[in-house]
Amino acid sequence: MKRKLLSAILASAMTAxxxxxxxxxxxxxNPDVETDKIAYEDLEATFGPLDExxxxxxxxxxxILKNQANEAWLSLGDGMTEMAEAHGATMDIQATRTETDxxxxxxxxxxxxxxxxxxxxxxxxxxxxxxxxxxxxxEAGVPIVNANCEYIADANVYVGGSQxxxxxxxxxxxxxxxGGKGTVAIIEGVAGTFTSIQRTNGFEERIEAEYxxxxxxxxVPADYEMEKGxxxxxxxxxxxxxxxxxxxxxxxxxxxxxxALRAADKMGxxxxxxxxxxxxxxKSIEAGELTATVDQFMSTNxxxxxxxxxxxxxxxxxxxxxxxxxxxxxxxxxxxFSN
Numbered sequence: 001m002k003r004k005l006l007s008a009i010l011a012s013a014m015t016a017x018x019x020x021x022x023x024x025x026x027x028x029x030n031p032d033v034e035t036d037k038i039a040y041e042d043l044e045a046t047f048g049p050l051d052e053x054x055x056x057x058x059x060x061x062x063x064i065l066k067n068q069a070n071e072a073w074l075s076l077g078d079g080m081t082e083m084a085e086a087h088g089a090t091m092d093i094q095a096t097r098t099e100t101d102x103x104x105x106x107x108x109x110x111x112x113x114x115x116x117x118x119x120x121x122x123x124x125x126x127x128x129x130x131x132x133x134x135x136x137x138x139e140a141g142v143p144i145v146n147a148n149c150e151y152i153a154d155a156n157v158y159v160g161g162s163q164x165x166x167x168x169x170x171x172x173x174x175x176x177x178x179g180g181k182g183t184v185a186i187i188e189g190v191a192g193t194f195t196s197i198q199r200t201n202g203f204e205e206r207i208e209a210e211y212x213x214x215x216x217x218x219x220v221p222a223d224y225e226m227e228k229g230x231x232x233x234x235x236x237x238x239x240x241x242x243x244x245x246x247x248x249x250x251x252x253x254x255x256x257x258x259x260a261l262r263a264a265d266k267m268g269x270x271x272x273x274x275x276x277x278x279x280x281x282x283k284s285i286e287a288g289e290l291t292a293t294v295d296q297f298m299s300t301n302x303x304x305x306x307x308x309x310x311x312x313x314x315x316x317x318x319x320x321x322x323x324x325x326x327x328x329x330x331x332x333x334x335x336x337f338s339n
Contacts, residue, residue, distance in 0.1 A: 028153060029151065031158040031160065031163075032163055039322075040304045040325070043307065055310060059084075060089065060090050060118055061120065062091075062112045062119075062120045063080050063091055063120070063122070064105060064108060064112070064123060065077050066095065067099055068093075069097065070278075072276040072277075075278070075298035075299045076298040077302060078299055078302065079298065079302025079306075080093065080121055080147070080303065080305060080306045082303060083302070083303040084306050092117070094112065096108065099125055099223065100125070102129035105125050106132070106133060109130050113133060113140075119142060119144075119310075119313055120137055120142055121145045121306060121309055122146055122155070123146075124146070125193070126150055127151055127153070134154055135154065145309045146158040146160075148160030150193060150195055157308050157321070158321045160301055160323075161297075163202070166275055166294045167198065167205070169294050170275070171203045171206035171210075172206065173330075177245070180211055180213055180214065182245060183215050183216075183243050183245075184247060185216070185233075185245075186203060186218065186219040186220070186248075187236075189224045189250060189253075195249070196221065217239075217240050218240065220235075222253045226253065226255055227256060229257055230256030233246060233256060233257035243270055244270065245291075246272050248275070251274035251275060251281040251290075252274075254272050254273065254281065255280060255284060267289065268288070271292075272291050273290075273292045273293065274292070274294070275294045276295070276298065277337070282334055282338050285334050294327070295328075297325050304324050
């Protein structure tokens with residue numbers, strides 16, 4: 001199980017983010033720089049065992065994911081469901097088909113509000129797209145837990161890893177693999193979203209500050225989709241045939257970049273790093289194709305979000321952010337973290 005290996009990792013989720021203040025500094029809330037924060041591994045020691053809490057009978061929770069096609073979100077949902085069922089609760093999970101259907105996600109939540117759930121665990125598509133429905137839920141006294149990665153300013157608690165730290169870790173890893181010299185391209189997620197901004201800016205800032213002999217030659221969005229990632233990577237390879245590495249803001253796009261390398265007969269010549277730690281990413285790493293992924297341990301993230309919801313229902317006052325782990329995984333340590 002991944003969870004037994006996470007204690008050593010969780011400290012990194014609490015790393016000081018020296019550059020984060022320059023990113024979205026005007027926002028009233030930013031989970032990456034929020035100081036009212038606790039590591040998930042410290043939750044039980046601080047607030048007591050979950051099994052000892054007095055919880056109401058028949059708890060029914062609603063959950064909204066970004067989509068149910070991306071394996072990362074399915075893993076988040078699995079973690080949510082398993083934690084709920086382990087404590088006698090039920091979890092109704094819904095999602096839109098794509099990560100750009102903000103109107104569809106709001107419509108789902110507005111419908112879910114009619115079900116009078118005990119709590120809601122939400123992974124919004126943007127920072128604002130669920131705000132009106134969240135306000136309605138909070139007026140009704142429903143606890144709101146924001147589960148990775150875009151944030152809800154009025155949620156009771158945000159549960160997830162630091163998105164800017166993902167960018168830092170990816171930059172450090174790629175720089176080490178390149179010996180501090182080379183050219184790199186970024187394949188971003190959905191343009192303008194908090195997660196894509198943080199993961200991209202973290203990478204750019206760390207490269208610019210620490211690795212002057214590495215040049216970023218392109219940064220292009222591909223909406224977290226594999227096919228778009230392949231197409232963007234193909235264009236990047238055409239324009240930069242001697243590129244050293246490609247950093248992708250999720251594993252779907254990274255696997256698309258791997259396919260672009262395969263088609264260009266450049267497999268193994270270019271470092272490709274993704275984000276999320278999906279099963280397909282692990283398989284590609286083990287096959288010697290994808291170089292690495294920054295694993296967010298999405299199942300653990302989902303379980304943590306539901307645990308926080310249960311603690312809120314029991315009347316506990318949880319810090320504004322519960323930080324879950326992130327870790328770079330490649331061929332050298334994949335066996336430690338794979339299921």
